[in-house]
């Protein structure tokens with residue numbers, strides 16, 4: 001069950017909106033197909049949407065070539081237009097912008113070297129494939145650092161961990177970030193159980209995290225979001241590990257809606273709250289979490305559950321897809337280059353200076 005697969009001039013995306021009931025795929029042959037897939041969360045998760053958008057730009061470049069747009073100045077302007085359209089698909093996960101910026105830099109470098117539009121397109125495809133492959137290494141490294149840091153802190157004993165949303169293979173190109181750490185601990189026999197928040201309204205926890213962990217033989221218990229406090233209060237949870245969509249220069253972290261509440265509950269019950277994320281999720285241009293744009297999604301995602309009307313069709317709804325956990329609530333952030341203990345403006349800047 002691959003999240004994403006690139007086949008010369010088409011991107012095959014596992015349609016996550018249909019999981020776990022159906023394993024179906026979307027065949028993306030245009031950049032618009034990729035943008036649509038990102039917008040409806042057929043592909044989701046910060047790193048995965050960055051990789052998908054990179055391939056979307058390759059499809060855009062191929063389309064420009066098919067339309068015989070070979071004047072490199074016009075071709076580059078066309079690329080920038082496609083990149084901007086893909087970037088607008090979802091505003092919170094900075095990996096989307098990071099991946100597209102990296103792709104446009106590749107195009108600029110080729111252009112400066114006097115390459116043709118066709119050569120630029122080939123270079124973009126190589127860059128997208130590289131980005132995709134690198135995410136696999138990054139996941140492994142985050143997972144190793146995270147497991148080591150938790151063992152250092154909690155000792156080599158079986159742990160019960162709570163996680164929110166899905167920061168697993170379905171959100172990345174490989175074993176995941178938060179679920180990557182859980183997988184690394186499980187490999188060492190150090191996971192007693194995982195409590196997976198269902199994660200309303202789109203239920204990434206119930207639909208995706210439970211599916212991933214059960215497939216790996218990792219003991220997992222599905223709970224409603226409102227049960228998170230009670231499992232902590234009753235001493236069932238040793239640690240919380242979540243993913244991230246954007247981390248600012250002081251360590252404030254945007255993640256799926258409900259993560260902030262979990263962090264407050266963890267702090268109240270003196271349970272360490274960990275974040276696992278690649279460096280591409282850091283946005284050092286933002287000094288604090290209040291600056292992060294929070295995506296608001298369609299009201300029917302809350303009023304309905306597939307074809308079941310849960311609330312009045314005209315019920316007023318507020319449906320932010322993310323919230324921001326203040327750095328003070330975070331014990332450590334695990335990245336592919338190491339761990340940032342007690343994230344703050346000081347520790348984050350020191351980490352990026354080394």
Ligand SMILES: CSC[C@H]1O[C@H](OP(=O)(O)O)[C@H](O)[C@@H]1O
Pocket residue numbers: 041044045046047164165166167168171172176177178204242243244245255256257321
């Ligand atoms: C490995 S990052 C996953 C991150 O993305 C999810 O959001 P969405 O499902 O809306 O793409 C969620 O915030 C996860 O923690």
